[in-house]
Amino acid sequence: MPTIKVPPVLRPQTDGEAEVSVDGGTVGDALRALADKHPGTRDQLFSPEGDLNRYVNVYLNDEDVRVLSGLDTSASEADTVVILPAMAGGS
């Protein structure tokens, strides 16, 4: 069961949880499991067609899944899936 690190901006949808353990053989499975567990995250992660939204970066440990196998990247118990949104604040 990989761990998903939830960014602060999504934590209201996960009842404040910063780390969520989910079932998942792949990164896609893990994120879909998260969306099943916390439906408020679904629209923010996935498009209506079920693809990952372009503005959401997802990392398996420290590597962007875009350079791995995307949502099909394997995610094991020892892995961490990091959801990373862009932040604009600087003031």
Next chain:
Amino acid sequence: MATETLEQIKERIKQVSPQETKAALESGRAVLIDTRDAVNRQDARIEGDHYAPAGQGANEAHSEEFAQRVEEATGDRETPVILYCGAGNRSAVAADVLEKEHGFKDVASMKGGLTLWEIQNLPVVIPEGMSPEQRNRYSRHTLLPEVGVEGQLKMLNAKVLLIGAGGLGAPAALYLAAAGIGTIGLVDDDEVDESNLQRQVIHNTERVGQPKTESARKTIEALNPDVDVVEHRTRLDASNVLEIIGDYDLIVDGADNFPTRYLLNDASVRLRKPVVSASILAFDGQVSTFVPFEGPCYRCLYPTPPPAELAPSCGAAGVLGVMAGVMGLLQANEVIKLAAGIGEPLIGRLLLYDSLGTRFTELKVRRDPECPICGPAAAEIPESELGKFPDYELFCAQ
């Protein structure tokens, strides 16, 4: 075994005269090493030398670190090396140690040291460009072998532009000014508000209502008169970005909205200006360094901005005051490394900081081969299109 005297050591080791040293250096036959303390090196040194301090009485010459520093200059332990110091004593002991304990095959000490060299009217390099006051002010920098006078002069000659004199810009500007960055430009059209003072520590209560660039300039001038502050009381847009950033060597992105960040990215890639970019919100921060074509650009990392509900501004969601300090100073750290040419900047690395857990996470950022701005197939876009997305409606997360 009785302790050897200095004379006995000098009898045994090879000593060369200043003239012989000069000839060896010019012909490339030997590598010259200065073994003095950093503070002496600031006054005068021999051109073409390398630096490996041997410590008081050469007591640090016994360390492997010393041997490695010498080997960094020579490449191996066979190349002829000549050591020098002020008077030829420390270098003699260090030469002996280098031979007996570290296995260097061809070591000599310059007889009479730099003192004799100068008496014989041989040329020395005196670091120019720093007044006695500056030597004192920046002494804690120049004492660091990695920085030295050379690194400090690079900082004094650097021109750094800060986008935003607010949360990130304030601490970054303060420490860059303290460090002696010679020219600091500030882009901000806002005025100081009391709610800024929880984190924008370059301003203060007396400055409420004043333009932020003016307030920042006053603080910087009082801190370090060496710094030339250039105020740009405006917002960056496609019509002015290239002109404004063109005068600077390095840029600090402390903007508070996506349109400015993307605009800055597109323009800085066009002009090949490195950007140190950070962002903060609530208890979290991100920082990375974008050097065009050497590493990824902002668009490689974030090809598309998120919708407003996923990117609130600090004004809407709040931010812990110290977050501005932590991330702004990490930006300043990056600028100093780039300006002085030291260390390893965050190129291709995104550093995340969570202040509630006091945890850092590092993620890899790679160049996107399909990046419309810095990818190999990227077409040059007209100035009016800088920062824009043809298929996406821009918004402002205010």
